Amino acid sequence: MVNIEISDNNTDSQEKPSMREYSPAQELFHNIPYIGMTVLGAIVLGVALGGSIWGIIAGIAYILYGLAGALWIMIFVCPYCAYWNTRSCPCGYGRISAKFRKKQPIESFSEKFKKHIPVIVPLWFIPVLVGVPFVIRSFSWTLLVLLVVFALDAFVILPLVSRKHGCKGCPQKESCPWMKDKSKPSAFSQ
Numbered sequence: 001m002v003n004i005e006i007s008d009n010n011t012d013s014q015e016k017p018s019m020r021e022y023s024p025a026q027e028l029f030h031n032i033p034y035i036g037m038t039v040l041g042a043i044v045l046g047v048a049l050g051g052s053i054w055g056i057i058a059g060i061a062y063i064l065y066g067l068a069g070a071l072w073i074m075i076f077v078c079p080y081c082a083y084w085n086t087r088s089c090p091c092g093y094g095r096i097s098a099k100f101r102k103k104q105p106i107e108s109f110s111e112k113f114k115k116h117i118p119v120i121v122p123l124w125f126i127p128v129l130v131g132v133p134f135v136i137r138s139f140s141w142t143l144l145v146l147l148v149v150f151a152l153d154a155f156v157i158l159p160l161v162s163r164k165h166g167c168k169g170c171p172q173k174e175s176c177p178w179m180k181d182k183s184k185p186s187a188f189s190q
C-alpha cells in the first residue's frame with residue numbers, strides 16, 4: 001500500500017509564484033508527446049507480438065502503465081512543485097494533483113523528483129527492448145518504422161517540448177534534476 005505523507009507545514013494558501021499561465025489547448029499540446037509515446041509503445045508491443053492475444057494484452061498493459069505513471073507523478077511529485085494547483089503547470093497535472101493531495105514543501109521537489117521518476121522510466125525502454133529483438137529475428141518494415149517513430153517521439157520530441165517549452169521558465173529549474181544538467185538525456189516530460 002502506498003503511504004502518502006502530508007506535511008504539517010502544508011497549506012493550500014501557500015504563496016504561488018507569478019508565472020505564465022497555459023490555456024487548456026496548450027496543456028493538451030504539452031501532453032501530446034507523452035500520449036503519443038504511450039500509444040506508439042502499445043502498438044509496437046502489439047505488432048512485435050504478432051497481433052496475438054499476448055500482443056493485445058501487452059499493449060493494453062503498457063497503456064495502463066502509462067496512465068498509472070502519470071497518476072504517480074501527480075500524487076508523488078506535483079504536490080512539491082511550484083506549479084501545483086496553478087495554470088502555470090504546462091500539462092495540467094498540477095491542478096489534477098490538487099484533487100488528491102495538499103501542497104507539500106517546494107524545497108523537497110528535487111528529492112521527490114529523483115525518487116519517483118524511476119517509476120516511469122521503463123516506459124521509454126520497454127517497447128525498444130521488446131521490439132528490437134523481433135526486428136532482428138524476423139525483419140519487418142512496419143515494426144522498424146514504428147520503432148523509429150516511437151524513439152523519435154520518446155527520446156527527441158518529448159524532451160525537446162519539455163525543456164524548450166514547458167520547463168523553460170520554471171522557477172525551480174535550478175533544483176530540478178531534469179533541467180539542471182541539460183546535456184544529459186532524461187525521461188521526464190511533464
Ligand code: SF4
Binds near residue numbers: 077095
Ligand atoms: S510542472 Fe511537472 S511537477 Fe510541476 S505540477 Fe506540472 S507536471 Fe507536476
